[in-house]
Amino acid sequence: MMEKSLSSPRRCGLAAALLVALLGSACAAETTGEREGAQRDTARTVKERGAAGPGGPGGAGGPGGPGGSPADRAESVRKSQALRAVAARKWGLDRTPLAAPPPPAVKPVITTRKGFEVEGGEYLPPVFTTVPVTERVVFLTIDDGTEKDPELLRMMSELQIPYSAFLSDYVINDNYGYFREMRDRGVALHNHTLNHRYMPGLSYSAQKREICGQQSNLARLYGKRPPLFRPPYGNYNQDTLRAASACGVKAVPLWAAEAFPDHMEWREWDRDLHPGDIILTHFRGTEDWEGTMPDMIRQVMRTVTEKGYAVARLEDYV
Numbered sequence: 001m002m003e004k005s006l007s008s009p010r011r012c013g014l015a016a017a018l019l020v021a022l023l024g025s026a027c028a029a030e031t032t033g034e035r036e037g038a039q040r041d042t043a044r045t046v047k048e049r050g051a052a053g054p055g056g057p058g059g060a061g062g063p064g065g066p067g068g069s070p071a072d073r074a075e076s077v078r079k080s081q082a083l084r085a086v087a088a089r090k091w092g093l094d095r096t097p098l099a100a101p102p103p104p105a106v107k108p109v110i111t112t113r114k115g116f117e118v119e120g121g122e123y124l125p126p127v128f129t130t131v132p133v134t135e136r137v138v139f140l141t142i143d144d145g146t147e148k149d150p151e152l153l154r155m156m157s158e159l160q161i162p163y164s165a166f167l168s169d170y171v172i173n174d175n176y177g178y179f180r181e182m183r184d185r186g187v188a189l190h191n192h193t194l195n196h197r198y199m200p201g202l203s204y205s206a207q208k209r210e211i212c213g214q215q216s217n218l219a220r221l222y223g224k225r226p227p228l229f230r231p232p233y234g235n236y237n238q239d240t241l242r243a244a245s246a247c248g249v250k251a252v253p254l255w256a257a258e259a260f261p262d263h264m265e266w267r268e269w270d271r272d273l274h275p276g277d278i279i280l281t282h283f284r285g286t287e288d289w290e291g292t293m294p295d296m297i298r299q300v301m302r303t304v305t306e307k308g309y310a311v312a313r314l315e316d317y318v
């Protein structure tokens with residue numbers, strides 16, 4: 001999955017827009033210009049990616065990207081952390097989110113977690129809860145799509161916190177535009193089925209309709225067939241993985257911890273974070289749980305930052 005080519009130009013545009021917004025001198029024309037620029041970059045990069053494949057033009061090497069000198073990178077991190085500190089105060093975070101290390105030049109090899117295998121699974125997309133890395137990074141994933149809070153989009157952009165969305169059509173179909181805006185801000189949108197069914201209860205062909213249907217839907221709406229799929233409730237069987245593979249899915253990330261506005265839930269016995277852990281949360285509002293989306297982000301970021309982790313971009317690693 002060659003997503004890295006997307007990140008440099010877009011982050012650059014975003015950082016400039018963010019600076020304008022945070023300094024309180026936001027000029028509508030300028031900000032719109034940035035947005036349009038980012039979209040043009042996206043369109044161009046998608047085209048290049050199709051034509052050039054991995055290592056093609058538009059790869060790493062933007063300012064502060066992996067292609068820059070260590071001094072350039074240090075300066076770029078310093079600037080972006082200064083912006084983040086301002087944003088952290090504005091959004092009521094106790095601490096400034098930590099800066100993630102540069103994305104790896106080569107993505108780690110991911111295999112299915114022990115105990116999560118299905119028969120014949122070695123030829124199917126891997127199912128995992130943690131990405132094999134040694135650095136103190138974790139990944140934030142948000143599921144379903146019920147709550148469409150514009151504050152979340154602004155908050156995450158200003159705090160420069162990457163996340164990935166796993167979308168189910170039956171809850172996003174009343175406002176596809178919200179997720180278009182999310183995509184334009186650099187968030188990758190992935191597959192969480194059409195109707196959020198319990199997959200092991202469905203036949204192979206019904207599962208395939210649920211997964212392939214949402215692949216096509218997301219491609220039509222947002223311009224890209226997602227490489228990642230998460231089954232509803234984390235439940236799957238061999239048919240699910242076979243169907244996912246047939247629909248073009250490359251990997252099936254589950255989660256190691258789940259975030260709520262007032263607490264965390266843990267998969268591991270030590271009730272802690274580990275390098276590479278995937279955190280699950282949901283697009284929910286005050287009618288579904290005790291807080292807003294920004295409340296939930298404040299809670300999860302307090303935990304992540306206090307434990308010394310940075311949030312990294314899942315698509316840089318998977």
Ligand SMILES: [Zn+2]
Nearest residue numbers: 143144232233
């Ligand atoms: Zn779900």
